[in-house]
Amino acid sequence: MNDFQTTTNAIEQFVDNVPLQLQRIPRQLLEGMATEAKATMLRCHCYTVEQACVDFLRHSASDYDAILRKLNSPDELGLTGGQRHILHVERRRCVARIKKRILDEISSAYPWLSTECERQKQREGVDDDPGDFVIRFQPFKGKRLRDLDTDYLLRLLGQTFVRKSLRTRIERHLAERQSFAATGEP
Numbered sequence: 111m112n113d114f115q116t117t118t119n120a121i122e123q124f125v126d127n128v129p130l131q132l133q134r135i136p137r138q139l140l141e142g143m144a145t146e147a148k149a150t151m152l153r154c155h156c157y158t159v160e161q162a163c164v165d166f167l168r169h170s171a172s173d174y175d176a177i178l179r180k181l182n183s184p185d186e187l188g189l190t191g192g193q194r195h196i197l198h199v200e201r202r203r204c205v206a207r208i209k210k211r212i213l214d215e216i217s218s219a220y221p222w223l224s225t226e227c228e229r230q231k232q233r234e235g236v237d238d239d240p241g242d243f244v245i246r247f248q249p250f251k252g253k254r255l256r257d258l259d260t261d262y263l264l265r266l267l268g269q270t271f272v273r274k275s276l277r278t279r280i281e282r283h284l285a286e287r288q289s290f291a292a293t294g295e296p
Contacts, residue, residue, distance in 0.1 A: 117189070118200060121187075122200075125207050126207070128177055128208075130172050130174065130177075130212055131173040132172040132216065135167075137220075140166070140167070140220075141159055141162075144162040144166035144167075147162070147170060148165070158226070160222075160223055164223050167216050167220070167223075172212060174212045178205060181201055181204055182201075184197050199288065202281055202282060203282055203285045206236045206278065207236075210236040210237070213231050232275065234278060235276065235277075235278030235282065238279075240286065241255050241256035243255050243279045243283075255279060255283045260287065
């Protein structure tokens with residue numbers, strides 16, 4: 111196994127196994143804390159209570175932000191030299207996996223927030239295998255990302271009409287293509 115694959119496996123193992131430490135907070139208390147936190151941070155009341163609760167749990171009642179900081183600090187993961195570059199290349203995919211994990215755990219621990227967790231996963235483009243995402247506009251309407259040429263996907267990233275969720279899926283899919291090309295796996 112080459113250094114790229116060994117490092118990628120170690121990073122994926124970290125991302126898949128790092129404890130999220132999601133706190134369990136009674137619903138009424140959580141709703142109050144989340145609403146207060148959102149009002150203080152944004153001075154905006156345009157969020158639903160459910161959205162505020164999911165955001166509060168992700169950022170303030172779990173280790174989600176600490177894990178993201180570790181992914182931004184290769185020294186904390188014990189990576190050196192070329193391994194740092196591999197983390198840089200794989201970082202976007204790792205962040206998507208962590209976000210999906212925390213939203214799945216919130217959904218499991220707080221069933222009344224399941225709909226909001228699914229909405230956020232769809233909005234962020236972490237709800238599926240990005241290569242299976244189907245384009246909904248011409249000229250490639252009905253085609254999956256994995257069926258499209260890399261050059262076309264890169265051009266799409268430069269277009270202003272491309273929504274964040276599609277942009278995230280394209281970036282994740284291109285990172286997977288790059289990873290597969292480096293390892294020689296399908």
